[in-house]
Each structure stands twice: as C-alpha cells, then as structure tokens.
Amino acid sequence: MTARRARTQIWVLLAAFLSVLAASTALTTIASFASATREQTVLRMLREASPSQLQIELDESAGNLDPSAAQAALTQDVRTYLPQLSAQSDAVFYGQTAYSLLGAAAPASSPSSSAAHHGHGDRTAIPAGSAPLSFWASAQTSAHARLLQGRFPAAATGDVLEVAVAQSDAKTHHLSVGSSYPFSSFGAQGRILVVGIFQLDAGSDPFSALVQRNLGVGVPLLVDSSDFQGLTLNLASATYLVRPDLAGLTGANLGAVTSSVSTLTSVLASDQKLGGSESVHDALSALLGGAVQALAVARTAIAIPCVLLLAVSGCALAFTARLLAAGRRASTALMLARGARPRQLAACGALEALVLCALAQIPAVFLAGPLAGLVSTAGAVPGFGTAVWAAAAAAWLAGTATLAGYAAQRPVDVERNRGSAVLGLGAEIALVVLGVLALAELAAHGPAEAAQGLVDPVVVLAPALAVLACAVLSLRLIPLAGRVMQLLAARARSWAAPYGAWSAARAGRASSGPVVLLVMAIGTVVLAGGYLSASQRSALDQADYSVGADVRVVGVNDQALEIAGACGALPDAAGAAEVTRLSASIGADGSEGSTQILVADPARLAVAGQLRADLGPDGIKGLTQPLVSAAAAGRIAPEPGLTLPGRPQAFALDLSLTGAVARTGGSLQLTFAADAGEAESLYVAVPAGSSAHIRLPLSRVLGAGTDVAWPLRLTRLNLLISQAAAGGPAVAAGSGMAVREATADGASVVLPAAEIWKSTTTQAQGTTIVSAIPTERTPVTAIGAVATPGFLAAAGKHVGDTAVIVVDGVQVPVRIVGAAGAIPTVAPSADGLLLDQADVDAYAQSAGTGLVGTLEWWLTARPGRIDALAAEVAGLPGLGGTVSDRLTVRADYAADPVRSGPAGALRIAAVAVALLALIGFATRLANEVRSRAREIAIARALGLDPGRVALAFGIQQAFEAVVAVVAGCLIGSLLADRIVPVTIVARNGSAAIPTPVAVSPWPEALGSAALAALCVLAAAACVGIVAARVSISALLRTESEASR
Structure with a gap:
C-alpha cells in the first residue's frame, strides 16, 4: 500500500526527500566543520604558544625540604591529577x-x-x-x-x-x-x-x-x-617544572585537560612535601582556558545557523507533508470507509517517512566530509566523527516526526475549520510576541555576556524565533497588499493586474509555506552576509588596534641622537612617532585603579597611528586633536630648550662668568636633545675670565646628521667648578653664569619669549655645579592628557578637570583636555591616557620628575609598502625590539579558526536554506499549476493569450516575493546588528577590542532580491508554457473520465 501511495504523488515525495537531504547534508557538514574547527583551534594554539606558555613552573621556599621526597611527590601529583596526558616533571634544587x-x-x-x-x-x-x-x-x-x-x-x-x-x-x-x-x-x-x-x-x-x-x-x-x-x-630554594606532552591534546579532551591542569596547579602550590609555594607561573592554564572560552563562544555562534536551519527545514517538510496529506485525502477516506484503522494508516505513513528520511541520511553523511573540507580554510580534513553521526540521527528523527505527524492526520483534520483557525491565530500571535521578546533580549546582551564562554540559549534561539515571527507577519501582509493593489488596478484596462492582485488577496494556506520559506531563507542569507562581513571587519579592526600603526616596534633600545631618527628616514616610511608606554595608578593614593599611558607627539602620532573612525572623531586625528588644539592655544608647553635652527654642525656660546669660576675656570657640560633618542652631553673646558666664547662641533653626538630626529635643542648647561681650586665650597658656590649669545652654524639663536634661563647651584663630590635650564616662565603644573571613558569613570573626572596619577611612587597631575572612545593598543579595561610628549618634558623640567617607560616606534608606510617598511625596520642596526606589521597580524587574525568556525557554519546554512526555499517554491509552483489548470484553461477559452495569463500569474508571485524580500532583508539586517556584538570575540574568548560593529549586508540583500525576481520570472514562464498547451475540451474530458 505504501508503494502505491508513493507512485501517485512521486513529485511531492521527491520534494520531501530533497528537503530532508538538503537539511541533513547541511547539518552533518556543519557538525564535521565544527569538529575540524575545534581541532584546528587546538593545533593553532599549540603552534603559536611560546615554550613558557606550555608549562607550569613553581618556585618554592626550601625550609626542611627533602629533595628525594619532593621529587616523588611531584611525580605522584602529576600522575594523579593529570591522567589524560603524560607529562615530564623536573625538580631543581639550589643551595646557598x-x-x-x-x-x-x-x-x-x-x-x-x-x-x-x-x-x-x-x-x-x-x-x-x-x-x-x-x-x-x-x-x-x-x-x-x-x-x-x-x-x-x-x-x-x-x-x-x-x-x-x-x-x-x-x-x-x-x-x-x-x-x-x-x-x-x-x-x-x-x-x-x-x-x-x-x-x-x-x-x-x-x-x-x-x-x-x-x-x-x-x-x-x-x-x-x-x-x-x-x-x-644548605638548601636555599627549589623550582618545579611540569611540561605535559600536549601531543595528545585534542578538541575532545581540551575541556577535561584544562580542568585537570588548573586542579594540578592548585595541588602543587599547596603540597607541603614540595616546600610551600612562593610563586606559581601557570601560563598553561590561561592558554588552555582561553581556548576553551573561545570555543564555547564559537559553539553559540555555530548553534545559531543550526537552529535556523532546523526551523527552515521543519517548515519545508511541513509544507510538503501538508500537500502530501491533502492530495491523499480521498484515498485515505476511502480506506477508512473500507475498514482500515487510523492506526494502520499512521503506521504506514510513519514507515514511509522513516524509509525516506533514512535514505536521505546516506549521501548526507558521505558528503559531510568533502563539503566541510571545501569550506575549511585551514586545510583540515574532517572525518566521520560522532558529531556527524549525531547530526544525521537528529535530522533523521526530526524529518520522520514531521512527515509522520501529517500522515497520522485524518482527512477531517486536514480541513481548516473555525476552531483550528482560532488556534492558528493564537499561535501566530504567540510566535510574534516571542519574536519581539527575543529581539529585546538580544539587544540587552553585549560583549561582556559573550566573553563568559557559555552557550546562551537566548542567543541561540532568538534568531529563529524572530525570523519565524517576521514570516508570520508577512503572511498577513500579502492579502492586505493584494486588496489594496486590487482597488488600484480596478480601473486598469489590462486583465492581468486585477487578476494577479485578486489572486494574491485570496491567497490561503496553500501559499503560506513557500512565503514562510522565502522570508526565512532571505533573512538567514542576509544575517549570514552581515555576520560574515562584520566578522571579517572585526578581525581586521582587532589586528589594526593591536598594532596601532602600519608597523610598530616594541621594546626599542635606548637610541643615541646620531641614529634616533633613522626610523623616520627610512625610504618607505611616510611618518614615524616615538611612543613611550608606561603604567600608573589613579588617584593621589593610587587606590582608584590602574591606567596605561602612551606619551607621544600628537602631530606625529596623528600621521603614524591607526584608529577606527567611530572610536574617535575622524579616527586617530580625532584622538590627538584635543592635544593639538591645546598646544595651539598655549595650554600645552612647547618642547623645553633652546631650539637650534636648521641642521647645524657647530654650536657657539658667549658666556658671562662671575665669582670663583672667573678666576679659576671650569668645565661646561652641554646637553642636547632631539625629537627622538636619548639626550646626550658634550664637555668643553671654560677658561678663566669674566667672559668666555665656547665653540664646539656637534659631530661627536650627531655624526653626519642624516639619522637625527631634527630639530636639535639645547636643554641644559652645567658649569662644573672644582671646589679645591676655588678655595672651598662656599667660595665656589658664589660662581655665576649667564648666556649672552648663542649661534648655530653662525645663525643667532634666542630663547622664545615664553622661556627663561633658570639657574640653580648644587654641590656634589667636591664639585660645584651651576646649572642653566631653558624653562617656561610659568612653570608647568599639570600635563595635558586625553582620557578614555574608563579613566574618567575611575577617577571621577570630566574634561577640563585635573586628575592625579602615581608613577613609580610619585604623584603627577594631569589636566584632561579631551576624551576619546579608545587609544590604540590600550585595552578599554586599562583606563588609558594619551599624554603630550612636549608637556611631559616641560613638566619634568619644572618639577624635576620625569616619566620613564618602554620605548616604541610607530610608523606609517607609503601606499602598498607596509611589508617593505617592516623589513627595513627589522634591518636597522641597534634598534632592538620586536617588529610587527598590520598586514601580517591581519592575516593571522583572519585565519583564526575560532572566527572561521561560525562564519563557515553560516555559509553552509545560508546555502541550505536557499535550496530549501527553492525546493518549496518549485513544489508550490507545480501544485499551483496543477490545481489552477481549470482557471488557466478558461482564460485561454475566453481568448486570452498565454503571455497575459503568465503575466497575471507573475503579478501574484511578485506580490508575495516583494513582501518576502523586504521582510527577510529587514529581519536579517536587524538580527545581524543584534548578533554581531554577542557572538564575535577575541581569539582567546575575551571581549573583542574594539567592539565589533555590524556591516550593512547590501550585497546579500540585492542578491536575494535578484534571485526572487528570477523565481518570479521562471514561474511566469512556466505558466505561460502550460497555458499555451492547455485545452479546455481536453481538460473537461480528463475530469469527466477521472470522475467515473
């Protein structure tokens, strides 16, 4: 009986088979791809980790430690608490x-x-x-x-x-x-x-x-x-080193190993046989924990397309099953009238569904591996793991249940009566309410929730609920739009437009399935496109933010003046900025948190740095603009010192001397500084007399001058006087010095009107030092700064206020001249500050307290020359540090398996739902042509040509397609905007920096509209072909024969 029923509606069964096959293949492919992504994540983590990150190191106090017992205890602890992996444990003991x-x-x-x-x-x-x-x-x-x-x-x-x-x-x-x-x-x-x-x-x-x-x-x-x-x-200390053999680490046991490593670390730290831990260096737990957290977030993102796929495939199967049940209504009623039991018919339908779905799983399982290999960008070869078989089993059971459920209905159940209409309306209202609540919950989630590393059911289920709710609303809009268009087209001379509008206005349940599928498919495709674009952009944004410039050199050696400008003078460098990075505490007592500080010349940083436009007005220029404006308004001190014009090779001074130095003479120390590099000093003898003319070449500190960060500044004069020659400290202390004239290569140099020579006298080891420092007439009491919102919140300050930070135990006031959303390379949690280098130097001159940190170089390359610039920087002798460039880091971030896992799953789901929508549309088209053959034949008998009949049918399809496209694009874009911040994270599972932003999926929306238009044209063409062949007499004769 099952075979006979199958032969009567083979085309509907074929649609059901193809739907199950498409859904099953997509689910198994996603499962295989997710397994491969998990393994790729583990391999990538191990490949990129440094040796210190793959071990546990403990430093123990010695006490009464027994080395033999300690070694045995270490071995036993490792075997007991890390059973998944073999490990090498070393104990090293040190004596006094x-x-x-x-x-x-x-x-x-x-x-x-x-x-x-x-x-x-x-x-x-x-x-x-x-x-x-x-x-x-x-x-x-x-x-x-x-x-x-x-x-x-x-x-x-x-x-x-x-x-x-x-x-x-x-x-x-x-x-x-x-x-x-x-x-x-x-x-x-x-x-x-x-x-x-x-x-x-x-x-x-x-x-x-x-x-x-x-x-x-x-x-x-x-x-x-x-x-x-x-x-x-005597035993002084002991150090223990545990190095697990991570060759046995897989994605399957990653979570268990991570938990065991954490437990082992705690046990080792508290084991008294090991001596009592003084410090624990457990980078391995952090490394593994980051991978676990990242994969947990990826699982949430991968589950979203899976749930969407299940929802779309469920609707597709429900549509085909309903057509199958409606087509078999007469034969089912006849069998019931002849004594067949409903249970027998339901069993036959279930057996048919079971076999059909089982047949679809065979190619689905075998196609999963090759298709996943095509999607994977890391070259992994997915196999037939348990996840693939589990996905196939789930698809088999879901498909069987859906088809068997409709097969179990009696003929009267298929008819839509008043009671079922009320229930259906109630279900639709409930679904819409759930969809609105789901969108509200998504809006309430943020990056912080995503970084918790938990599979959030709200995030997973919300997109499917929202898309279903939008599809239900679209079904209600199509008849309304048809009625409105029917009124507008009533006066038209053409028959096609009124007829098409009338057909759309009376569209019933027969057309609901394809419309729902079309809305859900377009929504999923647009969501996938928006997510993929946002994920790609976030990877690039994170890379750019972590580097901060085209090329960055971290941990630079102290540079002599002679070579300090070499970075900026490289052939492929379009700009360079010397940046100092340091940490400080917030508040006078340092109790309000910590801050990470960048010190740089804002004008140079605006050229060399990179910052996303929404994080500051006009990106990096917006970040530095408050400091530039403050400097222009005189609220930022200029670089302290006597600035020498041009690129001088010689310098001369005319000095007035008073006191003992005029009688005994002395030695003059001249300190020069440039825009980069360490300040350097030259010494010259000062003859006795009331005046002295000092001339000295600058080549000893500048060399040829080609790699100096010009301009050059004289920042300090120290006159050194021997107390013994002067006749004692008191006599030497009466010495004085005044600058009468300064020239550089013969050009006169004068102090700016805002600066004066500040003189001080100190005593040191038998020498009296008379110092002259060019400094501000009004001493700098606070350093200009741009602050992040985190710093402002931690310090309780606003723009225009003065805050206090503590650097190396010294309180330093900072005047907040502007605020910015972020500072490149500084995590938002670090509460960053950007300080003006000139103001920092001027404050050091005024207060005698400088800010010391780690030196970096930020460089921007000429167009298309980032790789070349990175190679040039790496080849500079004596520079030191680690060179990173934006393109290399971008490629590394873009290839991250944690990012590519959800992206690949969405690609697979988008293709699958598009296929399901096409299958549903084709099934509906065949059913429409078959069920409306009488209408087409009558229209032809009334003299309408096939083209006008096809146009009328195309107008009806266009109504539905337009509503579906608009609704799908809207819900897809809205979901992408909500999903992106809660599913895109950093490589270690923490919140992405900067926060990901949604990208308008215009290509996907336009592509969906074009595909829908092609479907409408294909449907119209199909109806036109049928209309050209149909004959009213033949149709009536066929119906008469069928009724006998």
Whole structure:
C-alpha cells in the first residue's frame, strides 16, 4: 500500500526527500566543520604558544625540604591529577652561595684554606679574592645535559663534594676533571672535586632556561640531590617544572585537560612535601582556558545557523507533508470507509517517512566530509566523527516526526475549520510576541555576556524565533497588499493586474509555506552576509588596534641622537612617532585603579597611528586633536630648550662668568636633545675670565646628521667648578653664569619669549655645579592628557578637570583636555591616557620628575609598502625590539579558526536554506499549476493569450516575493546588528577590542532580491508554457473520465 501511495504523488515525495537531504547534508557538514574547527583551534594554539606558555613552573621556599621526597611527590601529583596526558616533571634544587679560590692554589698562610683541608678552624671564614659559587641539583640533569668528560656527581663523602661544571665555566676558570679546591660557606665548608664536565641543551630548552634563570651568582656547580639533605650544603630554594606532552591534546579532551591542569596547579602550590609555594607561573592554564572560552563562544555562534536551519527545514517538510496529506485525502477516506484503522494508516505513513528520511541520511553523511573540507580554510580534513553521526540521527528523527505527524492526520483534520483557525491565530500571535521578546533580549546582551564562554540559549534561539515571527507577519501582509493593489488596478484596462492582485488577496494556506520559506531563507542569507562581513571587519579592526600603526616596534633600545631618527628616514616610511608606554595608578593614593599611558607627539602620532573612525572623531586625528588644539592655544608647553635652527654642525656660546669660576675656570657640560633618542652631553673646558666664547662641533653626538630626529635643542648647561681650586665650597658656590649669545652654524639663536634661563647651584663630590635650564616662565603644573571613558569613570573626572596619577611612587597631575572612545593598543579595561610628549618634558623640567617607560616606534608606510617598511625596520642596526606589521597580524587574525568556525557554519546554512526555499517554491509552483489548470484553461477559452495569463500569474508571485524580500532583508539586517556584538570575540574568548560593529549586508540583500525576481520570472514562464498547451475540451474530458 505504501508503494502505491508513493507512485501517485512521486513529485511531492521527491520534494520531501530533497528537503530532508538538503537539511541533513547541511547539518552533518556543519557538525564535521565544527569538529575540524575545534581541532584546528587546538593545533593553532599549540603552534603559536611560546615554550613558557606550555608549562607550569613553581618556585618554592626550601625550609626542611627533602629533595628525594619532593621529587616523588611531584611525580605522584602529576600522575594523579593529570591522567589524560603524560607529562615530564623536573625538580631543581639550589643551595646557598659559597666561595672558593678557583683557578689558583689556596695560599699557605690562609687560615681558612688550612682549616678546610684539615677539617678544623674557623668554619665561616672566606678567603680574600674568592670566587662565588652556586650549587644546584636535579635528578633529571642527565636527560637535559650532554656529558663531555668524566661522570655526573655522586653523594658527598666526608668533606669532599663532587661537582660537575658546564663546559663554558670550566674554560673560564681553568677547571678540568680532577680539579679540587676548598670552599667556605655560611655554616659549611669542605673541598670541591670536579668529576665531570657537561653541556646543557640549547637555551630554548625549558629545563636549561629554568636552570639559568634561577641560578645564583658566581660559578654554577652541579651536585647530587642528596648533598642538600645532610650538613654538606644548605638548601636555599627549589623550582618545579611540569611540561605535559600536549601531543595528545585534542578538541575532545581540551575541556577535561584544562580542568585537570588548573586542579594540578592548585595541588602543587599547596603540597607541603614540595616546600610551600612562593610563586606559581601557570601560563598553561590561561592558554588552555582561553581556548576553551573561545570555543564555547564559537559553539553559540555555530548553534545559531543550526537552529535556523532546523526551523527552515521543519517548515519545508511541513509544507510538503501538508500537500502530501491533502492530495491523499480521498484515498485515505476511502480506506477508512473500507475498514482500515487510523492506526494502520499512521503506521504506514510513519514507515514511509522513516524509509525516506533514512535514505536521505546516506549521501548526507558521505558528503559531510568533502563539503566541510571545501569550506575549511585551514586545510583540515574532517572525518566521520560522532558529531556527524549525531547530526544525521537528529535530522533523521526530526524529518520522520514531521512527515509522520501529517500522515497520522485524518482527512477531517486536514480541513481548516473555525476552531483550528482560532488556534492558528493564537499561535501566530504567540510566535510574534516571542519574536519581539527575543529581539529585546538580544539587544540587552553585549560583549561582556559573550566573553563568559557559555552557550546562551537566548542567543541561540532568538534568531529563529524572530525570523519565524517576521514570516508570520508577512503572511498577513500579502492579502492586505493584494486588496489594496486590487482597488488600484480596478480601473486598469489590462486583465492581468486585477487578476494577479485578486489572486494574491485570496491567497490561503496553500501559499503560506513557500512565503514562510522565502522570508526565512532571505533573512538567514542576509544575517549570514552581515555576520560574515562584520566578522571579517572585526578581525581586521582587532589586528589594526593591536598594532596601532602600519608597523610598530616594541621594546626599542635606548637610541643615541646620531641614529634616533633613522626610523623616520627610512625610504618607505611616510611618518614615524616615538611612543613611550608606561603604567600608573589613579588617584593621589593610587587606590582608584590602574591606567596605561602612551606619551607621544600628537602631530606625529596623528600621521603614524591607526584608529577606527567611530572610536574617535575622524579616527586617530580625532584622538590627538584635543592635544593639538591645546598646544595651539598655549595650554600645552612647547618642547623645553633652546631650539637650534636648521641642521647645524657647530654650536657657539658667549658666556658671562662671575665669582670663583672667573678666576679659576671650569668645565661646561652641554646637553642636547632631539625629537627622538636619548639626550646626550658634550664637555668643553671654560677658561678663566669674566667672559668666555665656547665653540664646539656637534659631530661627536650627531655624526653626519642624516639619522637625527631634527630639530636639535639645547636643554641644559652645567658649569662644573672644582671646589679645591676655588678655595672651598662656599667660595665656589658664589660662581655665576649667564648666556649672552648663542649661534648655530653662525645663525643667532634666542630663547622664545615664553622661556627663561633658570639657574640653580648644587654641590656634589667636591664639585660645584651651576646649572642653566631653558624653562617656561610659568612653570608647568599639570600635563595635558586625553582620557578614555574608563579613566574618567575611575577617577571621577570630566574634561577640563585635573586628575592625579602615581608613577613609580610619585604623584603627577594631569589636566584632561579631551576624551576619546579608545587609544590604540590600550585595552578599554586599562583606563588609558594619551599624554603630550612636549608637556611631559616641560613638566619634568619644572618639577624635576620625569616619566620613564618602554620605548616604541610607530610608523606609517607609503601606499602598498607596509611589508617593505617592516623589513627595513627589522634591518636597522641597534634598534632592538620586536617588529610587527598590520598586514601580517591581519592575516593571522583572519585565519583564526575560532572566527572561521561560525562564519563557515553560516555559509553552509545560508546555502541550505536557499535550496530549501527553492525546493518549496518549485513544489508550490507545480501544485499551483496543477490545481489552477481549470482557471488557466478558461482564460485561454475566453481568448486570452498565454503571455497575459503568465503575466497575471507573475503579478501574484511578485506580490508575495516583494513582501518576502523586504521582510527577510529587514529581519536579517536587524538580527545581524543584534548578533554581531554577542557572538564575535577575541581569539582567546575575551571581549573583542574594539567592539565589533555590524556591516550593512547590501550585497546579500540585492542578491536575494535578484534571485526572487528570477523565481518570479521562471514561474511566469512556466505558466505561460502550460497555458499555451492547455485545452479546455481536453481538460473537461480528463475530469469527466477521472470522475467515473
């Protein structure tokens, strides 16, 4: 019976099969892709992590520690609390410093040497000229060191301590196997005996790096661990290193391993057998935890298209199942009349649905891997994991339940009566209310909720509810639009427009399925397009924000004036800014939080920096504009000092001298500074006399001057007077100095009207120093700053107020001249400040307190030359630091699997829902043509040509398509705007910086409209072809034969 029923409506069954196949293939592909994304995330995390991030390190106080018991306890703890992975655990023990006359025989007259040799005398005496020794021991040394000569030490016998020496130390101190020297320590003495010479692994080896980092001063000597248990040596400290073998780490056990590592760290820190932890360096837990959190957020984003896909596929199957049930109404009634039981018919329908859905899962499972491989950008090869089979099973059960549910209905149930209409209206109202609430809940969520790393059911279900609600509203709008158009087209001469409007106005349940599918499909496609664009832009924004410029160099060495301008002079550099980064506390007592500070020349930073436009008016220029405006208004001090015009190679001064210096003469120290680099000084002798003409070449500090960050400034004059030559400190203190004239390459140089020479006199180690400093006439009492909202909130200040920060224990007032949404490279939680370099220097001159931090260079490249500029910067000699460029970081962020996982899932879902909508539209078209064949035949009998019939049918389809396109684009754009901030996060699962912003999905909206127009044209063309072939007489004859 099932086969016979299938033959009668093969086209509807085919539509149902294709719908199940499309949905199942999409779900299994998403499952396979998500599994591959999880594995890619783990591999990428391990590949990019530094060795220090893949280990647990603990520093323990020694106390009464037993090294052997500590090593056993460490091994046992690792095995117990980290069962998922094998791990290498190392314990290194360090003794107190000792001293010995290495490289020479102990003097015969040395009482300490004699006592050490004979075992009596002063046990704490240390011979003069002794070299310091540091002792260390580890049971794992043989696994990390290569023995070159001799053997590794054994336990001490008597007062002879066996040691092994590194090859480099043996050469430095002329030690070889058999060398023996006495040593003395505080509380211990004896004789060392060199029994071996070894070489540790490369410095990149974590064990070797650990040993080198924790060794004390002097010559490190390897001893046996048992030597720290007796009275031979005193144990000072111990360090433990646990390195899990992460080759066994997979996406499946990532969560369990992360939890175990966290537990293990806590256990090791509290285990008294290990000595009691003083500090724990657990970068591994943070690394794994970040990956777990990021994947949890990705799961939420991946679940959204899955739920949307299930909703669309459910509607598609419901539509085809309803057509199937309606078409079988007569045969079902006949079977019931002949005595068949409803349960029997339901069982037959369920069996049919079960087989049909099961057949669709076979190609779906086999297609999942190849399709996921096509979507994956990381080259992973997805397999048939449990997630794929679970997705196939879920699709099978959902499809079977939907089809079987309609098959179980009786013929009377298919008819729409008054009671079912009321229930349907109530369900539609409830669905709309749920959709509105879902959008409201999405609007209430933000990046903070997303960064919690939890799968939020509201975020997952809200898009599907909102799209369904929009589709239901669209169904109500189509008849209204049809009635309005019917009134407008009533006076038209053409028959097609009124007929098409009339058909749309009376559209019933038969057309509801395709309209719902079209709205949901367009909404999903637009949502996917908006999310993909926003995700791509967020990756680029995060990369740009983390770098701050086209090229940035972090941790730059202190630069001499001669080369400090080299970065800005590079061929591919269009601008450069020297930036100093430092941290400070907020408030006079530092209790109001911490802040990260950037100090730079705002004009140079405006050229070199990068900032998204919405984070400051006009981007980076808006960030720096308040400081530029304050400087123009005189509220920012100029760079302190006597600015020398041009690029001088010589400098001359005419001085007036008074007091003792006029009689004895002295030495003059001139300090020069430029826009970048460390200030440097030149010294010149000052002859006795009431006046002195000083001339000196500047090449000693400027070299050829090609790489100097011009202009050059004279920032300080120190006249040094010998107190002995002057006749004592009091006489020397009466000396004075005044600048009469200054010239640079013969050009006269004068102080600005706003500056004066400030003179002070100090005494230092037999020298009297008379200082002259060009400084502001009105001393700078506060530094101009631009603050972020976080800083303003933490300090309780507003623009125009003065706040106090504490830098290295010194209170520094800052005057807030502007506010900005963000400062590049500074996290919003860091409550950032941007200070003007000129104001900082002027404040240092006035208050005698400078701000010291880490030096960086920010550079902007000429168009298309970022890579070349990065290579040029990396090749600068003596610059130091780490070079990063915006393009490389962008590529790294864009390839992040955590970002590509949700993006790939949305691509798959968008293609699948589009296919489902097309299948539904084609099914509806075939059903419409079949059910309205009488109308088409009558129209043809009345003399209407096929083109006009096709036009009338196309107008009806156009009504529905226009409403569906508009509704789908609106709900898709709205959802993208709500979804983007709560599903796009940083690579470690924290909130993305800067906050992601939605991108208008115009390409997807226009593409959806074009596809809908093509469907309308195809439907009209199909009706035109049918109308050209249909005959009223043939139709009546067929109906008459069918009724017999």
